[in-house]
Amino acid sequence: MVDVRQVETDEQMQRYLDVYAEVEPTQRVPTVAEMRAKERPGRATLVAYRSGDLVASGFVDRSGQVGRAFIMPRVRPAFRRRGIGTAVLRELLNLAEKLDLPVVRSMADDPGSVEFGLRFGFTEVDRQVEQLRAIGEEPPPTPPAGVTIVSIAQQPELWRPAYDAVGVQGFADLALTNEVKVTAEEWMTGEMNNPASTFVALSGTQIIGVASLLTEQDKPHRAEHGLTAVRREWRGKGVAAALKRQCLAWAADNGLTEVYTWTQRNNAEMRRLNEHLGYRYGLVSVSLEAPMPPHPTL
Template sequence: MPADVTIRPVDGEADFRAWREVRVAVTPNERVAPLEEIIRGVKPDDRHLLAIVGDAVVGSGHAGRASRKGHSWVMPRVVPSFQRRGIGTALLHELVAHVQALGFDEVDTMADDPGSVAFGTRFGFYEYDRQVEQIRSIGTEPWPTAPAGVEIVTLAERPDLTRELYDNVGTQAFEDMAIDSPLVVSYEDWEGDWITDPEATFAALADGEAIGMAGFNLDPDEPTRAEHALTVVRRDWRGRGVAAALKRCTLAWAAENGLVEVYTWTQRGNADMRALNERLGFTYRTESISLRSPIPLKLPA
């Protein structure tokens, strides 16, 4: 580790605020959860780190159990002006040591640019999946007509639907995701992390039962953009235009509430959702590479 760098655990709200500021600096095009959402979402096996040079926080780290069953996760980040000084390497080793102590023999991370992919490759990480980002500018967006027999409401209007959406719609989505192991999401995580903005989340109903949903995670730093949250339709209602109507509702809501850009991420195997987004006018911007490595890490040459 560079002699002028101190790495220590996050301790308290002020440290979490500094941790968040690093993420904003490293991923300026992405939504970063508000401070209270980050703190609320900390799990017992999580480890959050700060990298400090002098009085400045120049890097951060996060490690713990992944949402996918049986997997662990690390994410070192260094602000651009302090990259290529060994700080990322020091953070990476601290984070991997943590998940190794939890009993894992493999670890996952993600890289959004060639430099980050090259950094991971030096330590034995290899690509096992990738996601693509689709974006759309917001213009004049008419409200759609729902398919026959379907009613669309917001969760702000019907907060009682949150549990039903989890039980009957969300769990199917997690089972059907094009990923290499099941996604494990508790109801508490669903309520706190997956439905962050009820006024911008739409539910589709048929005969009074929840059959689909779509919405936004609003951006506290850039209020004119938002990330699409989960879009899903119950299996027996797929292919009937419900997903398109729900997504058109989100676009109309975006136009009425001053958003100028929305974006979404889809896994490599989710061709149906990508095709729907294309029909709705989304274009492609970036890819995010999912990386995995055995533990212990390979030492770089």
């Protein structure tokens, strides 16, 4: 029998993150403090045990894509194909149903996980591609004329206004299948965890672009790009490239060896920019959705 429990203590949260790190070893794993900072009604993390062994974890919350719940079951590789994933999925869907949303969403990075989702009524709706960049000697960028780039460590007062100036447009223009809604509160922490590696592009005093690297406590040699976004009237003028190069220069100065990002399948412009800057392709993540309520076999 699988014992699925909602996380309550920091020790349980760490067990949840241990499964996360094992199942997705190439991805950034948040800290306990970061997970706690994002807690809100309807959001839940789960851990699952069988015969005393930690075997799986689960996550449920409102998706950033409007009208959708998001769930993520993760089963440790040594314990798969034993009904554990089904037990965790069942509990996640029960929790997602309480959010009273018409669609539930998840992601899968390997054929076995995609097959698992399809078996329970999910269908593929989109894909995201991983792009990675080894860090070498990275000179600081030369921004377009009249543009300066500063870090949030230098000017912390810029980060909240950057949401209104650039973030809202950036999220609205993501090449996704559904509308994305990210609140200012989610922006403040979700797109930044290190002010020194978070950058704003300015034209005079106007905020025209943002980019960040989300540094990793468990893998300090690498970092994940946050949202790179530029105001619509400034796109195609080299601002995004300068911001990306600023991130690469910071990574080199701080001893990182690799950075990575996830780019929507339909965002050809950003993928081309990353290719131009020397990024290579990695994993492909499949977006899966199903209508609520849960599939009858569960």
